[in-house]
Amino acid sequence: MTREELMPIRDHMMAAIMQEPFVQGIRNGKISQASRDYYVAQDHYYVDVFMRLLDQTNVQLPLELRRKEMTASNESDAHLGLAPSEQYQQIAVGEHNTSYLNHLRATVAQGDPLASMLALLPCTESYGLIAQDLQQQGVASNGFNVWVDYYTNQAYQSVIDWSWRTVDQLFAQKQSAPADYASIYETSYQHELAFWQAANQ
Numbered sequence: 001m002t003r004e005e006l007m008p009i010r011d012h013m014m015a016a017i018m019q020e021p022f023v024q025g026i027r028n029g030k031i032s033q034a035s036r037d038y039y040v041a042q043d044h045y046y047v048d049v050f051m052r053l054l055d056q057t058n059v060q061l062p063l064e065l066r067r068k069e070m071t072a073s074n075e076s077d078a079h080l081g082l083a084p085s086e087q088y089q090q091i092a093v094g095e096h097n098t099s100y101l102n103h104l105r106a107t108v109a110q111g112d113p114l115a116s117m118l119a120l121l122p123c124t125e126s127y128g129l130i131a132q133d134l135q136q137q138g139v140a141s142n143g144f145n146v147w148v149d150y151y152t153n154q155a156y157q158s159v160i161d162w163s164w165r166t167v168d169q170l171f172a173q174k175q176s177a178p179a180d181y182a183s184i185y186e187t188s189y190q191h192e193l194a195f196w197q198a199a200n201q
Protein backbone atom coordinates (compact mmCIF):
# COMPACT_ATOMS: atom_id res chain seq x y z
CA MET A 1 0.00 0.00 0.00
CA THR A 2 1.08 3.62 -0.55
CA ARG A 3 -0.03 7.08 0.58
CA GLU A 4 -1.62 7.67 -2.86
CA GLU A 5 -4.18 4.91 -2.25
CA LEU A 6 -5.45 6.80 0.81
CA MET A 7 -5.88 10.14 -0.97
CA PRO A 8 -9.37 9.39 -2.40
CA ILE A 9 -10.59 8.67 1.16
CA ARG A 10 -9.06 11.91 2.40
CA ASP A 11 -10.48 14.00 -0.45
CA HIS A 12 -13.97 12.53 -0.11
CA MET A 13 -14.09 13.02 3.67
CA MET A 14 -12.59 16.51 3.54
CA ALA A 15 -15.23 17.61 1.02
CA ALA A 16 -17.92 16.57 3.54
CA ILE A 17 -16.11 18.17 6.50
CA MET A 18 -15.74 21.50 4.66
CA GLN A 19 -19.54 21.66 4.24
CA GLU A 20 -20.17 21.42 7.97
CA PRO A 21 -21.89 24.50 9.44
CA PHE A 22 -19.43 24.75 12.34
CA VAL A 23 -16.45 24.69 9.96
CA GLN A 24 -18.00 27.32 7.72
CA GLY A 25 -18.90 29.26 10.85
CA ILE A 26 -15.21 29.60 11.72
CA ARG A 27 -14.87 31.48 8.42
CA ASN A 28 -18.00 33.61 8.54
CA GLY A 29 -18.23 34.14 12.31
CA LYS A 30 -21.67 32.53 12.65
CA ILE A 31 -21.41 29.98 15.45
CA SER A 32 -23.62 30.19 18.52
CA GLN A 33 -22.11 30.44 21.99
CA ALA A 34 -23.69 27.07 22.90
CA SER A 35 -22.02 25.38 19.92
CA ARG A 36 -18.64 26.91 20.68
CA ASP A 37 -18.88 25.91 24.33
CA TYR A 38 -19.83 22.37 23.39
CA TYR A 39 -17.06 22.03 20.79
CA VAL A 40 -14.35 23.43 23.08
CA ALA A 41 -15.47 21.17 25.96
CA GLN A 42 -15.26 18.10 23.73
CA ASP A 43 -12.02 19.13 22.10
CA HIS A 44 -10.27 20.03 25.34
CA TYR A 45 -10.86 16.46 26.52
CA TYR A 46 -10.06 14.94 23.11
CA VAL A 47 -6.72 16.73 22.66
CA ASP A 48 -5.57 15.65 26.10
CA VAL A 49 -6.13 11.95 25.34
CA PHE A 50 -4.87 12.33 21.77
CA MET A 51 -1.52 13.75 22.90
CA ARG A 52 -0.98 10.73 25.15
CA LEU A 53 -1.80 8.35 22.29
CA LEU A 54 0.60 10.25 20.03
CA ASP A 55 3.35 9.85 22.62
CA GLN A 56 2.62 6.10 22.81
CA THR A 57 2.71 5.86 19.02
CA ASN A 58 6.02 7.70 18.88
CA VAL A 59 7.54 5.11 21.19
CA GLN A 60 6.28 2.29 18.91
CA LEU A 61 8.28 3.74 16.01
CA PRO A 62 11.81 2.64 15.12
CA LEU A 63 14.26 5.08 16.79
CA GLU A 64 15.27 6.79 13.55
CA LEU A 65 11.65 7.72 12.73
CA ARG A 66 10.70 9.13 16.13
CA ARG A 67 9.83 12.77 16.59
CA LYS A 68 11.86 14.56 19.25
CA GLU A 69 9.72 17.50 20.41
CA MET A 70 6.35 15.73 20.48
CA THR A 71 4.66 17.48 23.42
CA ALA A 72 5.34 21.03 22.17
CA SER A 73 1.83 21.35 20.70
CA ASN A 74 -0.80 23.05 22.84
CA GLU A 75 -4.19 23.65 21.27
CA SER A 76 -5.62 25.80 24.07
CA ASP A 77 -4.74 28.90 22.06
CA ALA A 78 -6.87 27.64 19.19
CA HIS A 79 -9.70 26.93 21.65
CA LEU A 80 -9.47 30.42 23.12
CA GLY A 81 -9.82 31.80 19.59
CA LEU A 82 -13.37 30.39 19.59
CA ALA A 83 -14.19 32.45 22.69
CA PRO A 84 -15.89 29.81 24.88
CA SER A 85 -17.81 30.98 27.94
CA GLU A 86 -17.01 29.59 31.39
CA GLN A 87 -19.98 27.22 30.94
CA TYR A 88 -17.89 24.92 28.79
CA GLN A 89 -16.22 23.45 31.85
CA GLN A 90 -19.58 21.98 32.98
CA ILE A 91 -20.23 20.09 29.73
CA ALA A 92 -19.90 16.30 29.85
CA VAL A 93 -17.90 14.25 27.34
CA GLY A 94 -20.14 13.25 24.41
CA GLU A 95 -20.66 9.73 23.11
CA HIS A 96 -19.26 10.68 19.70
CA ASN A 97 -16.06 11.76 21.46
CA THR A 98 -15.77 8.57 23.53
CA SER A 99 -16.42 6.49 20.46
CA TYR A 100 -13.68 8.29 18.45
CA LEU A 101 -11.19 7.96 21.30
CA ASN A 102 -12.05 4.27 21.73
CA HIS A 103 -11.20 3.67 18.07
CA LEU A 104 -7.85 5.43 18.57
CA ARG A 105 -7.10 3.65 21.86
CA ALA A 106 -7.97 0.21 20.44
CA THR A 107 -5.82 0.78 17.35
CA VAL A 108 -2.80 2.10 19.26
CA ALA A 109 -3.12 -0.82 21.71
CA GLN A 110 -2.45 -3.26 18.83
CA GLY A 111 1.17 -2.05 18.92
CA ASP A 112 1.54 -1.80 15.12
CA PRO A 113 3.09 1.66 14.55
CA LEU A 114 1.70 1.93 11.02
CA ALA A 115 -1.85 1.26 12.22
CA SER A 116 -1.36 3.75 15.08
CA MET A 117 -0.02 6.46 12.76
CA LEU A 118 -2.88 6.00 10.30
CA ALA A 119 -5.50 6.16 13.05
CA LEU A 120 -4.05 9.44 14.34
CA LEU A 121 -3.33 11.04 10.97
CA PRO A 122 -6.86 12.27 10.10
CA CYS A 123 -6.87 14.25 13.33
CA THR A 124 -3.70 16.16 12.60
CA GLU A 125 -4.14 16.34 8.86
CA SER A 126 -7.80 17.37 8.63
CA TYR A 127 -7.34 20.46 10.84
CA GLY A 128 -4.34 21.56 8.77
CA LEU A 129 -6.40 21.16 5.58
CA ILE A 130 -9.47 22.90 7.03
CA ALA A 131 -7.41 25.87 8.18
CA GLN A 132 -5.60 26.20 4.84
CA ASP A 133 -8.87 26.01 2.94
CA LEU A 134 -10.57 28.59 5.19
CA GLN A 135 -7.58 30.91 4.87
CA GLN A 136 -7.78 30.67 1.09
CA GLN A 137 -11.51 31.42 1.17
CA GLY A 138 -10.75 34.46 3.34
CA VAL A 139 -11.55 34.44 7.06
CA ALA A 140 -13.36 37.42 8.53
CA SER A 141 -11.38 39.13 11.33
CA ASN A 142 -13.89 37.88 13.84
CA GLY A 143 -11.47 36.49 16.41
CA PHE A 144 -11.91 32.97 15.02
CA ASN A 145 -8.99 33.76 12.72
CA VAL A 146 -6.81 32.86 15.74
CA TRP A 147 -8.07 29.27 15.30
CA VAL A 148 -7.11 29.35 11.60
CA ASP A 149 -3.70 30.88 12.39
CA TYR A 150 -2.95 28.11 14.89
CA TYR A 151 -3.53 25.29 12.39
CA THR A 152 -1.90 26.99 9.38
CA ASN A 153 1.19 27.72 11.47
CA GLN A 154 4.42 26.02 10.40
CA ALA A 155 4.80 24.28 13.79
CA TYR A 156 1.45 22.50 13.31
CA GLN A 157 1.97 21.79 9.61
CA SER A 158 5.36 20.21 10.37
CA VAL A 159 3.66 17.49 12.45
CA ILE A 160 1.53 16.59 9.41
CA ASP A 161 4.61 16.45 7.17
CA TRP A 162 6.43 14.25 9.69
CA SER A 163 3.39 11.95 9.99
CA TRP A 164 3.17 11.33 6.25
CA ARG A 165 6.94 10.92 5.84
CA THR A 166 6.85 8.35 8.63
CA VAL A 167 3.89 6.50 7.11
CA ASP A 168 5.67 6.43 3.72
CA GLN A 169 8.72 4.83 5.33
CA LEU A 170 6.66 2.29 7.27
CA PHE A 171 4.73 1.31 4.13
CA ALA A 172 8.03 0.86 2.30
CA GLN A 173 9.35 -1.43 5.06
CA LYS A 174 6.20 -3.58 5.24
CA GLN A 175 6.54 -7.03 3.70
CA SER A 176 2.91 -8.05 4.12
CA ALA A 177 -0.21 -6.08 4.99
CA PRO A 178 -1.93 -7.80 7.96
CA ALA A 179 -4.06 -4.84 9.03
CA ASP A 180 -6.74 -3.11 7.00
CA TYR A 181 -4.89 0.20 6.99
CA ALA A 182 -7.31 2.00 4.68
CA SER A 183 -10.25 1.23 6.92
CA ILE A 184 -8.40 2.38 10.07
CA TYR A 185 -7.67 5.70 8.35
CA GLU A 186 -11.21 6.05 6.98
CA THR A 187 -12.82 5.26 10.34
CA SER A 188 -10.88 8.10 11.96
CA TYR A 189 -12.05 10.44 9.20
CA GLN A 190 -15.65 9.40 9.82
CA HIS A 191 -15.19 10.21 13.50
CA GLU A 192 -13.75 13.61 12.54
CA LEU A 193 -16.89 14.34 10.52
CA ALA A 194 -19.12 13.20 13.39
CA PHE A 195 -17.19 15.46 15.77
CA TRP A 196 -18.07 18.53 13.67
CA GLN A 197 -21.68 17.39 13.29
CA ALA A 198 -22.03 17.01 17.05
CA ALA A 199 -20.79 20.57 17.54
CA ASN A 200 -24.02 22.01 16.08
CA GLN A 201 -25.93 22.74 19.27
Ligand SMILES: Cc1ncc(CN)c(N)n1
Nearest residue numbers: 043046047123124127195
Ligand atom coordinates in the same frame (compact mmCIF):
# COMPACT_ATOMS: atom_id res chain seq x y z
C1 LIG B 1 -11.46 16.14 17.15
C2 LIG B 1 -10.19 16.80 16.79
N1 LIG B 1 -9.52 16.40 15.68
C3 LIG B 1 -8.36 17.03 15.35
C4 LIG B 1 -7.83 18.03 16.08
C5 LIG B 1 -6.55 18.73 15.67
N2 LIG B 1 -5.43 18.27 16.39
C6 LIG B 1 -8.53 18.41 17.19
N3 LIG B 1 -8.09 19.42 17.97
N4 LIG B 1 -9.71 17.81 17.54
